[in-house]
Amino acid sequence: MNEKPFAITLDVGSSLANHTGSWRTERPLYVDRMPPCNHACPAGENIQKWLYLAEGGDYEGAWRMIMQDNPLPAVMGRVCYHPCQTACNRAQVDEAVGINSIERFLGDLAIEKGWSIEPPDHESGKHVLVVGAGPSGLSAAYHLRRAGHAVTVRDGAPMAGGMMRFGIPAYRLPRTVLDAEVARIAAIGVRFEFDAKVDDLERAIADGGFDAAFVAVGAHLGKRAHIPAGEASRILDAVSLLHDVELADEAHTTTPMLGRRVVVYGGGNTAIDAARTAKRLGASDAIIVYRRTRDHMPAHDSEVREAQEEGVQLRWLSTIAHVEPGSMRIEKMALDESGFPQPTGEFEELEADSLVLALGQETDLSLLDAIADITVDDGVVQVDERMMTGHAGVFAGGDMVPAERTVTVAVGHGKQAARNIDGWLRAEPFVHPPVPELAGFDKLNTWYYADAPHQVRAKLEAARRTSTFDEVVHGLDEQSAQFEARRCMSCGNCFGCDNCFGVCPDNAVIKLADGKYEFDYDFCKGCGMCVQECPCGSITMIPEEG
Amino acid sequence: MADTEHHVRFYQVGSFAVGNRLVPLELRSLQSDANRPNALTSGHRACQGCGEALGARYAIDAAVHGSDGQLVAVNATGCLEVFSTPFPETSWQIPWLHSLFGNAPAVASGMAAGLRALGKSDVRVVAQGGDGATVDIGFGCLSGMFERNDDVLYICYDNEAYMNTGVQRSGATPPAARTMTTQVAGPEPGNVFGQGKDVPRIAMAHEIPYVATATVADLRDLEAKVLRAMQIRGARYLHVLVPCPLGWGTASCDTITAARAATQCGIFPVFEAYDGEVTSSTPIRRQIPVEEYLRMQKRFAHLFKPRRDDIIDRLQAMADRNIARYGLLEQEVAS
Numbered sequence: 001m002n003e004k005p006f007a008i009t010l011d012v013g014s015s016l017a018n019h020t021g022s023w024r025t026e027r028p029l030y031v032d033r034m035p036p037c038n039h040a041c042p043a044g045e046n047i048q049k050w051l052y053l054a055e056g057g058d059y060e061g062a063w064r065m066i067m068q069d070n071p072l073p074a075v076m077g078r079v080c081y082h083p084c085q086t087a088c089n090r091a092q093v094d095e096a097v098g099i100n101s102i103e104r105f106l107g108d109l110a111i112e113k114g115w116s117i118e119p120p121d122h123e124s125g126k127h128v129l130v131v132g133a134g135p136s137g138l139s140a141a142y143h144l145r146r147a148g149h150a151v152t153v154r155d156g157a158p159m160a161g162g163m164m165r166f167g168i169p170a171y172r173l174p175r176t177v178l179d180a181e182v183a184r185i186a187a188i189g190v191r192f193e194f195d196a197k198v199d200d201l202e203r204a205i206a207d208g209g210f211d212a213a214f215v216a217v218g219a220h221l222g223k224r225a226h227i228p229a230g231e232a233s234r235i236l237d238a239v240s241l242l243h244d245v246e247l248a249d250e251a252h253t254t255t256p257m258l259g260r261r262v263v264v265y266g267g268g269n270t271a272i273d274a275a276r277t278a279k280r281l282g283a284s285d286a287i288i289v290y291r292r293t294r295d296h297m298p299a300h301d302s303e304v305r306e307a308q309e310e311g312v313q314l315r316w317l318s319t320i321a322h323v324e325p326g327s328m329r330i331e332k333m334a335l336d337e338s339g340f341p342q343p344t345g346e347f348e349e350l351e352a353d354s355l356v357l358a359l360g361q362e363t364d365l366s367l368l369d370a371i372a373d374i375t376v377d378d379g380v381v382q383v384d385e386r387m388m389t390g391h392a393g394v395f396a397g398g399d400m401v402p403a404e405r406t407v408t409v410a411v412g413h414g415k416q417a418a419r420n421i422d423g424w425l426r427a428e429p430f431v432h433p434p435v436p437e438l439a440g441f442d443k444l445n446t447w448y449y450a451d452a453p454h455q456v457r458a459k460l461e462a463a464r465r466t467s468t469f470d471e472v473v474h475g476l477d478e479q480s481a482q483f484e485a486r487r488c489m490s491c492g493n494c495f496g497c498d499n500c501f502g503v504c505p506d507n508a509v510i511k512l513a514d515g516k517y518e519f520d521y522d523f524c525k526g527c528g529m530c531v532q533e534c535p536c537g538s539i540t541m542i543p544e545e546g
Numbered sequence: 547m548a549d550t551e552h553h554v555r556f557y558q559v560g561s562f563a564v565g566n567r568l569v570p571l572e573l574r575s576l577q578s579d580a581n582r583p584n585a586l587t588s589g590h591r592a593c594q595g596c597g598e599a600l601g602a603r604y605a606i607d608a609a610v611h612g613s614d615g616q617l618v619a620v621n622a623t624g625c626l627e628v629f630s631t632p633f634p635e636t637s638w639q640i641p642w643l644h645s646l647f648g649n650a651p652a653v654a655s656g657m658a659a660g661l662r663a664l665g666k667s668d669v670r671v672v673a674q675g676g677d678g679a680t681v682d683i684g685f686g687c688l689s690g691m692f693e694r695n696d697d698v699l700y701i702c703y704d705n706e707a708y709m710n711t712g713v714q715r716s717g718a719t720p721p722a723a724r725t726m727t728t729q730v731a732g733p734e735p736g737n738v739f740g741q742g743k744d745v746p747r748i749a750m751a752h753e754i755p756y757v758a759t760a761t762v763a764d765l766r767d768l769e770a771k772v773l774r775a776m777q778i779r780g781a782r783y784l785h786v787l788v789p790c791p792l793g794w795g796t797a798s799c800d801t802i803t804a805a806r807a808a809t810q811c812g813i814f815p816v817f818e819a820y821d822g823e824v825t826s827s828t829p830i831r832r833q834i835p836v837e838e839y840l841r842m843q844k845r846f847a848h849l850f851k852p853r854r855d856d857i858i859d860r861l862q863a864m865a866d867r868n869i870a871r872y873g874l875l876e877q878e879v880a881s
Contacts, residue, residue, distance in 0.1 A: 010634035015589030498565025498578040505600040511580040523588035527595035528799030
């Protein structure tokens with residue numbers, strides 16, 4: 001007998017028996033795309049990832065994530081020109097995330113808390129010579145040491161830092177910060193030898209029994225231009241000026257004499273540093289003379305702005321024709337069609353006590369003279385994609401190779417060289433992992449991001465600032481730093497917002513315990529709603545096979 | 547900045563996304579819970595990107611939560627009924643009953659009366675149907691349920707036509723939309739202007755305790771409204787806009803995007819009303835012209851080839867009227 005109710009012939013079943021996944025022609029797939037910030041970082045930091053950790057309050061984890069790529073977070077947070085922020089997708093929503101200020105917060109916190117890096121757990125038995133204790137040399141030494149190699153850093157100066165110490169004024173980078181980050185590198189076993197200028201690299205390698213060398217001696221020679229000058233005119237170069245100021249500070253000797261009115265000739269960051277330093281040394285007027293216009297000035301906007309706030313004057317379209325004690329003759333220029341300045345024949349006198357030349361820097365490459373196979377082109381050493389010179393086992397980076405001359409680029413060179421030196425020493429060439437697709441703005445669904453303003457770093461009052469070498473830009477407090485970190489849109493990388501899990505009409509997204517997700521392809525019909533509603537572009541659709 | 551703590555907590559996606567790993571569990575949506583009820587489970591036969599399947603799970607999961615799991619549902623005939631229960635399978639993980647196309651409100655009224663007679667006041671009743679069952683076929687029963695103030699939450703999933711039977715016009719189809727029964731022909735192609743019913747406002751005219759509108763584009767709002775409705779006894783009405791990729795001619799991935807566009811141009815106002823009076827509305831966050839909403843739907847494609855500014859302007863005027871009537875932009879300025 002049929003014991004089922006009237007008109008019912010089958011037991012009730014669940015629709016779970018119906019695998020609607022068979023309808024699919026395309027399937028969703030979780031992907032990690034390349035965030036624009038990471039892509040733009042010359043030091044190759046995984047910015048999105050360390051911001052993710054900072055958002056959740058794991059500051060130490062965030063700091064350690066930075067330290068995987070860059071041993072100088074607190075320095076970076078002050079002197080990096082943050083190309084990451086220029087690339088940041090959030091700039092198209094409201095304002096770029098203040099990545100640099102968060103990095104500084106993390107770097108300072110690490111110093112405050114005394115976080116350190118463990119020495120390597122094995123010794124490779126190889127010994128690498130690093131010439132130059134600037135950002136590139138420090139970076140290479142740190143990464144090589146972490147890979148288990150013995151590292152000796154030699155520098156002609158009495159202290160570490162290179163241009164970070166002898167080029168960047170203390171009001172931008174306090175020396176206590178630099179010292180703390182250098183000390184951390186020394187603490188993992190990097191050996192430093194100061195006042196130990198390497199004059200002949202080949203002999204130094206042979207004498208020391210080194211297996212490889214990384215040369216990063218920077219560009220410390222100020223370029224000279226021939227300017228007709230009367231006797232007793234006071235002309236200095238900016239690099240020497242900044243160097244002398246630094247050493248005077250350390251050695252308590254007298255600072256360079258500049259006079260009341262100082263003219264700085266040039267348009268780069270060094271010119272700005274020199275002018276701001278002149279102000280701090282007591283000059284009543286610091287005037288930057290540049291032959292082109294503001295648009296063409298290589299100096300970074302933020303520094304030009306801060307200099308102007310401090311009362312540094314700028315004279316565009318001018319060259320210096322003649323210098324006499326107490327005054328100089330300026331020729332006015334005009335830009336031609338191709339943007340180059342051309343003389344106009346119009347002159348004027350400018351009262352000035354001294355002239356500081358900031359016309360670029362050159363490298364002293366004499367230590368390489370004895371080595372064959374090294375190509376020097378336009379004053380810089382040619383290297384391949386491994387940062388290796390033409391001479392096997394000799395690598396180079398920083399300001400002495402062709403690249404943009406910034407601290408961050410130098411740090412990136414050091415890391416890149418270290419990975420390749422490590423590969424070269426182990427006879428296993430370093431292979432860069434494939435770079436994923438860029439997470440451009442078109443990949444995002446910005447509806448989901450709450451509107452939030454940028455936390456602007458407080459600045460010292462301009463008037464107070466110019467009289468001292470105190471730090472100009474101050475850091476964020478914890479709350480502001482976390483707030484700022486949470487403005488990150490996590491471009492191209494899942495941040496666990498549950499949108500895919502929520503918007504699937506077929507419940508075909510499984511939420512895993514570790515905050516990750518996976519698709520249930522038994523039921524996913526391939527509608528693509530998860531892709532469309534993913535805020536950060538971390539899901540893509542691919543054609544179904546077969 | 548005493549308020550900063552509050553704000554910080556809600557970044558980086560605030561309350562717009564389904565979940566937010568940075569906030570405590572109780573501040574996340576019910577749908578973000580890995581153990582949510584999934585009252586409408588997988589394996590149902592709704593089309594790819596079905597707005598109604600999504601809206602029904604959002605709403606019924608919230609109702610399950612709001613009734614402590616003591617929920618029964620009555621379903622009118624329509625897509626939702628057909629795709630969820632092809633004999634002998636069911637996608638429903640709650641007690642669920644289907645009778646006829648037009649009688650769901652009456653069946654629910656009877657259920658509520660029966661439960662009261664049995665003394666089971668903890669068991670709550672929802673009735674649900676599409677716009678055809680609600681606006682047209684079951685309208686008399688619905689009005690009766692309202693005027694008797696029966697203890698039922700009626701949820702209308704509005705996809706603006708009879709989609710299950712092949713996209714025929716309903717009383718909720720917007721003017722100018724192409725359906726099988728409102729073809730693109732004559733001087734005013736598509737559905738005619740001046741017809742159709744605004745059931746949320748009709749429900750308000752019954753002065754029932756609670757009336758609200760919502761969309762699948764704003765999960766938090768939808769969940770909050772269901773939970774508020776479940777705290778009230780008597781007749782309650784929730785009208786949820788659920789885009790239909792098949793009938794609207796939208797891409798299956800664009801269901802939520804289309805619903806969001808409907809709210810951001812003002813053509814679909816999101817509001818709630820107690821005892822017949824509108825008490826709040828959801829302000830437009832990023833206003834768009836109605837044209838942007840129309841362009842993503844093939845059912846309005848005839849408005850752009852050749853371009854019919856006269857018709858687009860009339861639809862924009864409808865959106866503008868909603869913006870004025872419900873204060874969809876004024877609130878934003880005020881806050």
